[in-house]
Amino acid sequence: MEPLLRVENISKSFPGVHALCGVSLHVMPGEVLSVIGENGAGKSTLMKILAGVQAPDSGTLWWKGKEAHFNSTSQAMEAGISLIHQELNLAENLSIAENIFLGRLPTAWGIVQTKQMRTRADEYLRRVGLNIPSSTPLARLSIAQRQMVEIAKSLSSDSSLIIMDEPTSSLSAHESQRLFELIGQLKSQGVSVVYISHRLAEVAQLSDRVEVLRDGKNVATLASDQINHQKMVQAMVGRDLNRYFPHVPKKSDAVRLKLEDIRVHGRPEHSINLEVRSGEIVGLAGLVGSGRTEVIESIIGLGKVLGGSIQVDGKAMRLGSIRSSIEAGIAMVPEDRRHMGLVTSMSVGENLTLAALERVSRYGVLLPGADRKVGQSQVDGLRIKTPSLRQIAAYLSGGNQQKIVFGKWIIREPKVLLLDEPTRGVDIGAKQEIYGLMEELAERGAAILFVSSEMEEILGMSDRAYVMHEGKISGELGRSQLSEQSIMELAFGRSLADA
Numbered sequence: 119m120e121p122l123l124r125v126e127n128i129s130k131s132f133p134g135v136h137a138l139c140g141v142s143l144h145v146m147p148g149e150v151l152s153v154i155g156e157n158g159a160g161k162s163t164l165m166k167i168l169a170g171v172q173a174p175d176s177g178t179l180w181w182k183g184k185e186a187h188f189n190s191t192s193q194a195m196e197a198g199i200s201l202i203h204q205e206l207n208l209a210e211n212l213s214i215a216e217n218i219f220l221g222r223l224p225t226a227w228g229i230v231q232t233k234q235m236r237t238r239a240d241e242y243l244r245r246v247g248l249n250i251p252s253s254t255p256l257a258r259l260s261i262a263q264r265q266m267v268e269i270a271k272s273l274s275s276d277s278s279l280i281i282m283d284e285p286t287s288s289l290s291a292h293e294s295q296r297l298f299e300l301i302g303q304l305k306s307q308g309v310s311v312v313y314i315s316h317r318l319a320e321v322a323q324l325s326d327r328v329e330v331l332r333d334g335k336n337v338a339t340l341a342s343d344q345i346n347h348q349k350m351v352q353a354m355v356g357r358d359l360n361r362y363f364p365h366v367p368k369k370s371d372a373v374r375l376k377l378e379d380i381r382v383h384g385r386p387e388h389s390i391n392l393e394v395r396s397g398e399i400v401g402l403a404g405l406v407g408s409g410r411t412e413v414i415e416s417i418i419g420l421g422k423v424l425g426g427s428i429q430v431d432g433k434a435m436r437l438g439s440i441r442s443s444i445e446a447g448i449a450m451v452p453e454d455r456r457h458m459g460l461v462t463s464m465s466v467g468e469n470l471t472l473a474a475l476e477r478v479s480r481y482g483v484l485l486p487g488a489d490r491k492v493g494q495s496q497v498d499g500l501r502i503k504t505p506s507l508r509q510i511a512a513y514l515s516g517g518n519q520q521k522i523v524f525g526k527w528i529i530r531e532p533k534v535l536l537l538d539e540p541t542r543g544v545d546i547g548a549k550q551e552i553y554g555l556m557e558e559l560a561e562r563g564a565a566i567l568f569v570s571s572e573m574e575e576i577l578g579m580s581d582r583a584y585v586m587h588e589g590k591i592s593g594e595l596g597r598s599q600l601s602e603q604s605i606m607e608l609a610f611g612r613s614l615a616d617a
Contacts, residue, residue, distance in 0.1 A: 517548030
């Protein structure tokens with residue numbers, strides 16, 4: 119059978135970076151091909167070339183047996199290739215329907231046929247399991263719901279090949295399962311899928327073949343009977359990760375962060391009580407939408423707090439004030455790093471010193487060389503892969519961007535570190551480095567409270583864990599009590615005594 123897509127010896131370079139070096143692969147009709155590798159391996163660059171976002175420096179692409187050159191995403195979409203970006207590419211000021219058909223709005227005599235557009239959009243929303251009217255403004259949707267809109271947008275183009283770049287990074291288990299069912303339906307209809315994910319269990323479940331990239335090169339192709347966690351990890355990083363989670367449980371009596379009867383906007387009927395001790399790593403588990411992020415944001419001052427008390431080292435802080443939270447020694451690494459954690463148009467050095475300008479300036483003027491000295495120490499200490507401090511942050515891989523967000527707060531030596539999905543969208547090697555960083559900060563005495571949708575992270579890195587259900591804490595688990603079953607029972611609102 120003729121491959122639907124075939125690329126040979128594709129290369130692409132950026133200033134200071136060889137993103138792809140002679141990469142080749144093919145995709146058969148109705149096949150799910152997963153492309154895996156560490157951040158910086160070249161996965162996203164290759165996908166952008168396939169989808170017409172970027173042009174290769176050299177190499178050849180064949181589409182349906184003919185040599186092809188896509189100079190734009192619209193050309194690729196017209197040919198039948200669509201890309202679902204890891205970083206969502208939607209317009210908040212438009213409705214769901216307008217986003218789905220953006221650039222392809224149905225018109226008659228120059229007038230947009232709104233009713234027809236919404237009817238068709240509702241059909242695609244039903245296919246992805248999103249039961250929201252397509253007339254809803256996108257700005258009202260959560261990140262997970264926006265991800266499903268991206269998938270519906272791709273389906274609406276009737277593509278022969280759909281490229282999915284980390285499609286489940288912000289989806290719940292239920293939403294992810296709906297996506298997997300949808301991929302199965304697409305396969306049965308002869309549609310091919312190129313699937314990129316750092317969640318290797320998903321890769322093993324979905325893939326017909328796996329292509330492994332490392333440092334911009336092909337290093338392995340795994341057939342269906344070869345796809346397992348150990349072989350994928352070995353191929354990606356070139357070594358065994360014998361000790362994936364570095365956490366060593368600690369005991370401390372000094373309460374560093376304490377929440378008493380905190381009530382947050384949107385869940386005013388529930389009071390949140392929790393505490394994190396010095397040197398302790400505490401997980402905050404629960405299903406997507408359970409209120410975990412709202413609790414984290416209330417502590418840093420992003421969310422509206424209706425009542426209660428937040429204390430750091432026994433001192434109550436002013437609620438709803440980001441400045442007061444930072445001055446009290448609280449720092450936060452948000453889930454959406456590109457929009458809330460970084461200024462992507464600024465350089466690596468500028469981002470690293472952004473949270474501690476008082477250390478590199480006097481009277482509002484930057485001290486000569488101070489920003490470079492502070493920034494370089496973070497680049498070296500965190501092993502951030504960048505050509506220089508002047509490199510624009512937007513051009514770095516997801517894992518290196520996440521390290522920058524960590525680094526800018528580490529400079530302040532925080533007493534309390536809040537992490538919202540700290541390893542979202544980063545590769546297995548970068549994950550381990552982030553776990554090591556969490557461990558190092560805890561050893562220095564920081565109190566760490568982290569939200570994660572990955573069960574193995576909660577189990578592997580937590581001294582204790584609080585579990586949330588519909589806006590309230592349904593239970594607290596010590597390390598000896600932590601198990602997948604106990605967390606899920608509490609996440610669904612059942613007490614362990616009822617289990």
